[in-house]
Amino acid sequence: MRRRVKGRREPPRKNQNVIGPALLKMRLKKGWSQEQAAAKAQCAGLDFTRQMIANMEIRRRGVSDRKLVDLVRLYGCSFDELFPEQYHVLKKGDGKKPSR
Numbered sequence: 001m002r003r004r005v006k007g008r009r010e011p012p013r014k015n016q017n018v019i020g021p022a023l024l025k026m027r028l029k030k031g032w033s034q035e036q037a038a039a040k041a042q043c044a045g046l047d048f049t050r051q052m053i054a055n056m057e058i059r060r061r062g063v064s065d066r067k068l069v070d071l072v073r074l075y076g077c078s079f080d081e082l083f084p085e086q087y088h089v090l091k092k093g094d095g096k097k098p099s100r
Helices: 020-030 034-043 050-057 065-075
Strands: none
Touching: 020 034, 020 050, 020 065, 034 050, 034 065
């Protein structure tokens, strides 16, 4: 565990989530700025700020399961659309879990 020295900032942590690039694509597909996405989320009763959206997109912030559900609602997409192909549990059209 790293110790924090007073007055020194720790470098930002990266790769806190795997869906950041997909979140960026979804937002741009809608034609929204980060500020607009945050405003639409707040109007829908979801707790997002522009900074939260920015940090999730650049993978500096982790995404909890509750936030993941909220993001699916916000962008009107499926869970599979947010996760890279390598994280999909079911193969499309297969209906069975892949063997391990």
